[in-house]
Amino acid sequence: xxxxxxxxxxxxxxxxxxxxxxxxxxxxxxxxxxxxxxxxxxxxxxxxxxxxxxxxxxxxxxxxxxxxxxxxxxxxxxxxxxxxxxxxxxxxxxxxxxxxxxxxxxxxxxxxxxxxxxxxxxxxxxxxxxxxxxxxxxxxxxxxxxxxxxxxxxxxxxxxxxxxxxxxxxxxxxxxxxxxxxxxxxxxxxxxxxxxxxxxxxxxxxxxxxxxxxxxxxxxxxxxxxxxxxxxxxxxxxxxxxxxxxxxxxxxxxxxxxxxxxxxxxxxxxxxxxxxxxxxxxxxxxxxxxxxxxxxxxxxxxxxxxxxxxxxxxxxxxxxxxxxxxxxxxxxxxxxxxxxxxxxxxxxxxxxxxxxxxxxxxxxxxxxxxxxxxxxxxxxxxxxxxxxxxxxxxxxxxxxxxxxxxxxxxxxxxxxxxxxxxxxxxxxxxxxxxxxxxxxxxxxxxxxxxxxxxxxxxxxxxxxxxxxxxxxxxxxxxxxxxxxxxxxxxxxxxxxxxxxxxxxxxxxxxxxxxxxxxxxxxxxxxxxxxxxxxxxxxxxxxxxxxxxxxxxxx
RNA sequence: UGCCUGAUAGUAUAAGGGUAGUACGACAGAUUUUGGUUCUGUAUGUCUAGGUUCGAAUCCUGGUCGGGCAACCA
Numbered sequence: 356x357x358x359x360x361x362x363x364x365x366x367x368x369x370x371x372x373x374x375x376x377x378x379x380x381x382x383x384x385x386x387x388x389x390x391x392x393x394x395x396x397x398x399x400x401x402x403x404x405x406x407x408x409x410x411x412x413x414x415x416x417x418x419x420x421x422x423x424x425x426x427x428x429x430x431x432x433x434x435x436x437x438x439x440x441x442x443x444x445x446x447x448x449x450x451x452x453x454x455x456x457x458x459x460x461x462x463x464x465x466x467x468x469x470x471x472x473x474x475x476x477x478x479x480x481x482x483x484x485x486x487x488x489x490x491x492x493x494x495x496x497x498x499x500x501x502x503x504x505x506x507x508x509x510x511x512x513x514x515x516x517x518x519x520x521x522x523x524x525x526x527x528x529x530x531x532x533x534x535x536x537x538x539x540x541x542x543x544x545x546x547x548x549x550x551x552x553x554x555x556x557x558x559x560x561x562x563x564x565x566x567x568x569x570x571x572x573x574x575x576x577x578x579x580x581x582x583x584x585x586x587x588x589x590x591x592x593x594x595x596x597x598x599x600x601x602x603x604x605x606x607x608x609x610x611x612x613x614x615x616x617x618x619x620x621x622x623x624x625x626x627x628x629x630x631x632x633x634x635x636x637x638x639x640x641x642x643x644x645x646x647x648x649x650x651x652x653x654x655x656x657x658x659x660x661x662x663x664x665x666x667x668x669x670x671x672x673x674x675x676x677x678x679x680x681x682x683x684x685x686x687x688x689x690x691x692x693x694x695x696x697x698x699x700x701x702x703x704x705x706x707x708x709x710x711x712x713x714x715x716x717x718x719x720x721x722x723x724x725x726x727x728x729x730x731x732x733x734x735x736x737x738x739x740x741x742x743x744x745x746x747x748x749x750x751x752x753x754x755x756x757x758x759x760x761x762x763x764x765x766x767x768x769x770x771x772x773x774x775x776x777x778x779x780x781x782x783x784x785x786x787x788x789x790x791x792x793x794x795x796x797x798x799x800x801x802x803x804x805x806x807x808x809x810x811x812x813x814x815x816x817x818x819x820x821x822x823x824x825x826x827x828x829x830x831x832x833x834x835x836x837x838x839x840x841x842x843x844x845x846x847x848x849x850x851x852x853x854x855x856x857x858x859x860x861x862x863x864x865x866x867x868x869x870x871x872x873x874x875x876x877x878x879x880x881x882x883x884x885x886x887x888x889x890x891x892x893x894x895x896x897x898x899x900x901x902x903x904x905x906x907x908x909x
Numbered sequence: 910u911g912c913c914u915g916a917u918a919g920u921a922u923a924a925g926g927g928u929a930g931u932a933c934g935a936c937a938g939a940u941u942u943u944g945g946u947u948c949u950g951u952a953u954g955u956c957u958a959g960g961u962u963c964g965a966a967u968c969c970u971g972g973u974c975g976g977g978c979a980a981c982c983a
Contacts, residue, residue: 360923388983420983422982423982425982482981483979488911488979489911490910520981521981524981535913535978536978536979545981546981563981568983584914585977585983586983587977588977664921669914670975671976672922675919678920678921678933681933681934682933684946722946752944764942765943872945898945899945901944905944
């Protein structure tokens with residue numbers, strides 16, 4: 356019995372529209388500008404737009420808002436499509452605002468003919484000055500009263516390439532005194548003699564966002580055009596253009612964009628991180644981009660689940676990145692194969708275990724999944740455990756290895772620490788232990804109960820691997836609100852590379868599509884930098900660590 | 910000084926005139942051959958002042974606070 360989930364405000368609008376018969380079905384769109392890679396904020400929008408269509412039996416178009424040729428590239432077009440598919444969504448039509456350039460031109464002509472648009476020869480400085488300020492009305496351009504005929508000719512000449520970049524624009528004739536800055540004769544077209552990634556050199560005038568987006572929505576018969584809050588003041592213009600062009604009335608609805616703690620989410624800033632080499636690229640696993648999260652090992656399921664959990668509303672929000680990590684862990688816990696890897700080795704010699712002997716112990720692949728079976732892991736008299744799993748002078752709640760203390764080695768034997776060996780400098784070199792032969796997992800007749808269980812790797816069977824551990828990219832929770840430049844807050848210790856970790860042999864056959872939990876150390880996946888010579892793993896996310904939390908208290 | 914927009918536990922998000930609920934986080938405990946998982950429990954909230962009403966998070970009025978708006982960007 357599915358619990359009835361409450362509706363967000365957009366779902367309410369849609370249900371109302373469907374119920375009233377305003378629409379028979381809905382059509383949404385996801386409209387990225389191909390000038391950067393998609394990030395987790397886009398994922399929220401994607402899940403919303405595609406999710407709505409799925410829920411109400413409609414469709415979603417993918418439309419590239421490619422009206423500014425100087426920043427847009429096909430590299431981004433390709434990555435965007437890949438990321439949406441990976442997230443698990445299918446769009447109806449692949450469209451481009453540039454597909455409509457011809458029609459948009461006709462729309463502009465129509466507006467001119469209605470006396471609602473004019474060509475302005477003012478410089479951008481002049482236009483800005485005449486625009487006024489939010490508290491003071493603007494003044495009208497001296498070109499505002501040109502005749503329809505003259506405007507028609509001038510606009511045609513603009514299109515024909517007779518003018519330099521910036522020398523003329525086409526403006527809507529609305530109201531220079533409007534309290535809404537966007538209604539003060541907004542620019543509709545500008546001249547850019549630039550190469551476009553699709554229309555190439557066919558055009559030298561390009562429509563502005565406001566004259567492309569809503570019109571594209573209308574051409575496609577989009578019923579619900581969903582965008583972020585900063586477009587609210589554009590809505591009167593969106594509606595004005597549709598009304599005066601007398602075209603299909605799409606409607607715009609705005610929701611609050613996603614902000615995440617310890618993260619920047621603007622494409623401009625992310626591009627800066629890439630260009631200035633704070634990260635290795637758009638897919639650096641520390642980035643909040645979809646491609647980076649995929650590389651890091653986040654699953655599409657967990658990202659969708661996250662987007663579902665954060666909800667959709669109109670108030671500004673700053674979501675705890677911990678919630679994203681929770682979603683990732685929750686999914687990974689169910690699907691990850693358990694493996695043992697020692698990151699920071701401490702040698703253990705088991706003195707009462709035959710030196711030449713190798714014993715295979717059987718370990719479950721995933722206790723959360725009974726069908727995942729077991730694997731055989733070699734055990735011998737010399738093994739590595741983590742340095743942190745031994746304390747010469749244990750603190751009170753410590754129940755790992757310490758002089759005279761016993762712990763269980765996962766799926767193998769209970770061992771007892773008999774002797775601590777150090778070098779001349781007093782540095783630990785090895786721990787000598789004895790094992791309890793009758794304590795073997797599955798056949799334990801020792802009657803001994805220990806509190807700690809450690810992961811371990813047999814030294815002579817160990818496989819070497821490089822591990823990359825990631826921390827948050829920024830040191831402050833709210834980067835947007837932090838003083839100074841955002842780059843001042845970059846965490847320069849966000850990447851820790853462990854060049855040699857010791858892994859159980861099964862990981863020699865690690866696969867790119869499998870997820871692993873390195874026991875007690877976190878979730879990992881194979882990185883694309885893996886080669887014949889070297890295994891490279893990314894730590895996707897740590898395990899919850901209540902022991903570390905406990906220690907921080909003291 | 911204008912216009913637009915929003916305000917519910919630490920963070921998000923419900924409740925649409927009738928018991929303020931859910932998730933993450935925090936805290937306490939149980940289980941556990943991962944200090945993981947799972948389970949149980951606890952604490953913490955309606956921006957403010959009035960008004961309408963038997964009854965207000967919800968409706969009305971005033972205030973306070975936050976965000977946005979002056980790119981030939983989207």
